[in-house]
Amino acid sequence: MLMKSENDEVISQVRETVQRVCEEFDGEYWREKDRERAYPTEFVNKLTELGLLASLIPEEYGGSGLSISVGSEILKAIHEFGANASACHAQMYTMGTVLRHGSDEQKAQFLPKIASGELRLQAFGVTEPTAGTDTTSLTTTATKTDDGYLINGQKIWTSRAEHSDLMVLLARTTPKEKVSKKSQGLSVFLLDMNDAKKNGMTIQPIRTMLNHSTTQIFFDNVPIPDSALVGEEGKGFKYILSGMNAERILIAAECIGDARWFISKATQYSKEREVFGRPIGQNQGIQFPIARAFAETEAAEAILDKACYFYEEGDTSGTYANMAKLLSSEASWSAAEICMQAHGGFAVAEEYDVERKFRETRLYQIAPISTNLILSYLAEHELGLPRSY
Numbered sequence: 299m300l301m302k303s304e305n306d307e308v309i310s311q312v313r314e315t316v317q318r319v320c321e322e323f324d325g326e327y328w329r330e331k332d333r334e335r336a337y338p339t340e341f342v343n344k345l346t347e348l349g350l351l352a353s354l355i356p357e358e359y360g361g362s363g364l365s366i367s368v369g370s371e372i373l374k375a376i377h378e379f380g381a382n383a384s385a386c387h388a389q390m391y392t393m394g395t396v397l398r399h400g401s402d403e404q405k406a407q408f409l410p411k412i413a414s415g416e417l418r419l420q421a422f423g424v425t426e427p428t429a430g431t432d433t434t435s436l437t438t439t440a441t442k443t444d445d446g447y448l449i450n451g452q453k454i455w456t457s458r459a460e461h462s463d464l465m466v467l468l469a470r471t472t473p474k475e476k477v478s479k480k481s482q483g484l485s486v487f488l489l490d491m492n493d494a495k496k497n498g499m500t501i502q503p504i505r506t507m508l509n510h511s512t513t514q515i516f517f518d519n520v521p522i523p524d525s526a527l528v529g530e531e532g533k534g535f536k537y538i539l540s541g542m543n544a545e546r547i548l549i550a551a552e553c554i555g556d557a558r559w560f561i562s563k564a565t566q567y568s569k570e571r572e573v574f575g576r577p578i579g580q581n582q583g584i585q586f587p588i589a590r591a592f593a594e595t596e597a598a599e600a601i602l603d604k605a606c607y608f609y610e611e612g613d614t615s616g617t618y619a620n621m622a623k624l625l626s627s628e629a630s631w632s633a634a635e636i637c638m639q640a641h642g643g644f645a646v647a648e649e650y651d652v653e654r655k656f657r658e659t660r661l662y663q664i665a666p667i668s669t670n671l672i673l674s675y676l677a678e679h680e681l682g683l684p685r686s687y
């Protein structure tokens with residue numbers, strides 16, 4: 299682990315690097331991708347070349363072995379400087395399932411290629427249309443055969459599936475009726491998507507209000523080898539949960555970045571736009587909500603820093619990661635709201651980027667985990683209130 303001062307130096311270097319990349323891929327680039335609902339391949343390639351997406355992979359596997367604080371700063375900066383990391387953020391953290399629970403062979407085979415960008419592991423197949431948030435009710439099955447498993451079922455909202463070589467897939471290996479707890483009998487697989495596409499897996503893109511490359515996936519007797527199983531059969535739910543804190547922390551960082559972008563944009567516009575012979579930012583009806591969004595963002599970031607600290611200390615409780623995600627997504631939404639209001643009619647003109655960012659940042663209160671489910675977690679685990687579901 300780096301000392302704090304070394305960490306600060308690395309953070310300032312990665313921020314500068316990200317800023318330069320974002321200057322190259324400016325608003326016009328993102329507007330065009332958004333209009334076409336196209337994948338930002340050039341941007342993702344650039345981040346890959348610079349090694350930024352491999353920052354959390356240990357050095358022995360070809361990554362930079364940096365801490366989650368640095369990973370957070372990379373994603374925060376991408377969003378703060380006007381870009382969007384959703385096309386590739388999962389390349390940074392989905393590998394954690396393999397790193398923590400995979401065999402030595404799986405780690406040696408896949409992690410160096412993920413680090414170099416030769417392989418993309420950025421599809422995460424957990425959510426299903428009928429189970430929704432109730433993950434343990436998922437119905438996709440992996441049935442044992444002589445030399446592997448056959449996958450049948452359907453996933454939804456599997457983002458970046460068309461731009462990924464590998465997918466972390468959660469499927470049921472033992473029927474729910476045969477396990478004492480429904481969290482048992484679920485297994486994680488590392489699926490070779492290129493093989494699966496030739497053998498019964500179909501990917502259908504879903505057009506959404508934002509450019510997110512999300513899809514639904516159908517599995518019709520898709521054969522996979524035994525070597526695709528990650529860890530022990532039946533323990534997959536625990537493995538998936540162990541990656542949730544990292545994901546929540548990193549997404550919270552994106553929200554802080556968005557909030558900063560909105561606050562800066564709103565502040566600048568409010569200084570420049572004159573109506574009734576004075577800048578609109580002189581009116582407290584405009585400046586107070588911007589100031590409040592600023593305070594909320596700083597507070598959320600302090601909780602995010604605490605979440606990073608606990609994560610780096612090896613604490614596995616989800617309390618701070620969840621609170622960071624909750625507060626940061628709310629801070630980015632408050633900032634989005636005042637940025638939109640401060641821009642008046644110009645807010646809805648594409649060329650200001652406000653409406654695009656507004657659509658993008660709204661997602662975070664729903665995915666990767668919805669606000670209500672975070673509140674349920676805190677009520678149950680921190681306050682000892684009865685479980686509500």
Ligand SMILES: Cc1cc2nc3c(=O)[nH]c(=O)nc-3n(C[C@H](O)[C@H](O)[C@H](O)COP(=O)(O)OP(=O)(O)OC[C@H]3O[C@@H](n4cnc5c(N)ncnc54)[C@H](O)[C@@H]3O)c2cc1C
Pocket residue numbers: 421422423424425429430431432454455456457458506510512661664665666667668669670671674686687
């Ligand atoms: C653009 C996008 C990308 C995504 N990417 C991925 C991905 O790559 N991989 C993946 O696996 N999933 C992905 N998801 C899925 C995402 O994680 C889920 O949408 C999210 O967790 C909410 O689940 P749901 O949509 O099934 O909502 P539901 O579970 O149907 O819930 C609907 C609403 O009811 C509320 N609710 C449900 N139960 C309770 C309760 N007990 N108490 C209080 N409120 C409750 C929820 O908070 C929510 O607001 C993505 C989703 C979107 C929209």
